[in-house]
Amino acid sequence: MKILITGATGLVGSTVARELIAGNNTVYALVRENSDRSLLADVADSVQWIEGDILDVSSLDLALAGIDYVVHTAAVVSFVPRDRKTMYKVNVEGTANVVNACLKHGIGKLCHVSSIAAIGRPDSKKVSQGQELVLDETQRWEDSPENSEYAKSKYLAELEVWRGIAEGLNAVIVNPTIILGEGDWEKSSTQLFRYVFREKPFYTEGVANCVDVRDVSEVIVKLLFSSISGERFLLNGASISYRDLFNLMADSMKKKRPSFRVGPGLAGVIWRVEAVRTLLLGTKPLITRETAQSAARRIRYNNEKIKNALGFSFQPIEKTVARVSESLLGKI
Numbered sequence: 001m002k003i004l005i006t007g008a009t010g011l012v013g014s015t016v017a018r019e020l021i022a023g024n025n026t027v028y029a030l031v032r033e034n035s036d037r038s039l040l041a042d043v044a045d046s047v048q049w050i051e052g053d054i055l056d057v058s059s060l061d062l063a064l065a066g067i068d069y070v071v072h073t074a075a076v077v078s079f080v081p082r083d084r085k086t087m088y089k090v091n092v093e094g095t096a097n098v099v100n101a102c103l104k105h106g107i108g109k110l111c112h113v114s115s116i117a118a119i120g121r122p123d124s125k126k127v128s129q130g131q132e133l134v135l136d137e138t139q140r141w142e143d144s145p146e147n148s149e150y151a152k153s154k155y156l157a158e159l160e161v162w163r164g165i166a167e168g169l170n171a172v173i174v175n176p177t178i179i180l181g182e183g184d185w186e187k188s189s190t191q192l193f194r195y196v197f198r199e200k201p202f203y204t205e206g207v208a209n210c211v212d213v214r215d216v217s218e219v220i221v222k223l224l225f226s227s228i229s230g231e232r233f234l235l236n237g238a239s240i241s242y243r244d245l246f247n248l249m250a251d252s253m254k255k256k257r258p259s260f261r262v263g264p265g266l267a268g269v270i271w272r273v274e275a276v277r278t279l280l281l282g283t284k285p286l287i288t289r290e291t292a293q294s295a296a297r298r299i300r301y302n303n304e305k306i307k308n309a310l311g312f313s314f315q316p317i318e319k320t321v322a323r324v325s326e327s328l329l330g331k332i
Contacts, residue, residue: 003224004028004067006054006098007074008047011183011190012113012176014039015217016071021046023221030054030063030074039183054094060101067105069224072098073113075157077188079148088153095157099164102171110171111224112161113216116209116234116301117151118175120144132207136302137232158232165230172223173232174216177301180320181213182327193328196249196258203243203258209301210245211237212320215312222310237314239300248318252325 003020007013008029017027021043028048031037040047052059054074064070074094076087095112102110120141122133141147141155158173165171178189185194216235223233240248243258250257306312 001025001068002028002066003069003071004030004050004063005071005073006030007072007113009035009037009039010073011039011179011181011188011213012216012220013071013073015181015213016073016220017047018043019217019221028063028067030060054097055090057097057101060097061104064101064105064107068108070098070102070107070110071113071220071224072110075113075115075154077115077150079150081149084149087150088156091153092156092160096160099160099169099171103164103167103169108170109224109229110161110164110169111220112158112171112173113220114158114161114173114175114232115151115154116175116177116236117148118154118158119234120151120155121146121299132298132300134300134302135234137234137305170229172228172230174220174223174235175232176216176235177209177211177237179213179216180210180324182324183213185328190324190328192245193249193253193325196246197253197255197328199250199256199258201258201260202262203246203260204262205298206242207239207298207300208242208245209236209239209299210317210320211235212315215314219306219310219312222312226310228309231309233306233309234301234303235306236301236303237320238317240317245317245321248321249325252322253329 003025005013005017005027008017008027009031013029017029017040020027026048027046028050029040030050030052032053033051037044050063052063054060072095074090076083076090078087099110119135119137119139121144122142161171161173180189183190185191215237219233219235243261246258303314
């Protein structure tokens with residue numbers, strides 16, 4: 001099969017590419033000029049590189065000619081206000097372009113990699129204080145101050161995929177939680193390992209919902225070659241407190257465990273201090289208002305739908321953390 005991946009140089013895209021290559025498929029990667037291809041360095045010669053951009057309709061049109069399937073992972077993930085315009089343009093307009101190109105070329109199947117954020121969160125005012133929520137695919141989006149701008153952009157992107165499905169596109173959607181994998185710990189969720197490695201003392205009261213990047217990749221490939229269509233699946237390998245997650249990481253990397261619990265009040269102070277620091281230095285903040293709120297939430301995500309659909313079993317979180325920690329330490 002000829003399969004095009006957008007965002008192939010990212011954590012999920014590179015893992016999917018590697019798995020598809022191992023299955024003797026021909027992988028095409030749509031990449032921007034001068035993009036960092038280091039995560040695919042070991043299989044670079046097995047990838048058909050196509051320079052283009054999901055915001056460039058003509059380059060998408062050329063890239064999809066003769067392609068059988070598409071895996072759309074390209075997106076901007078940011079909780080920084082100055083990135084919002086670009087994030088909405090890439091996540092929403094870019095996805096619409098991919099969907100339109102797939103319809104035009106009669107692509108056999110599209111797998112859209114969304115985010116758990118796209119299912120939305122209920123307004124905290126409607127939830128009893130201290131109540132722990134369990135959400136699944138039946139959760140419907142509602143306007144709520146609990147939803148970040150990133151969440152809104154991914155929700156609107158999903159609407160473009162559902163529009164394509166209504167127009168006859170064979171497609172599936174996956175909604176991963178926090179993805180843990182052997183990426184660049186200066187980027188994405190892999191920064192959690194860097195945080196613990198630097199022996200930062202703080203942890204929050206919230207629940208971390210995590211999934212192994214290899215599990216995400218395996219599900220994507222299985223869905224791509226399955227008869228399943230017009231469905232979305234939450235991908236969550238484990239729901240664990242941030243304290244326990246950080247302790248696992250610290251132990252795996254032989255670092256000191258975080259020991260200072262941060263409540264909502266202190267979290268509010270920290271993100272404001274970060275905002276001032278980054279304004280003065282011109283860098284991106286480690287903590288924002290939205291990420292501070294997210295880390296304090298007590299929400300768990302049910303993974304029964306994908307387990308039943310594919311007979312799938314997720315990796316134990318302990319095994320994932322140990323593997324990723326070993327890989328990251330080996331790069332230092």
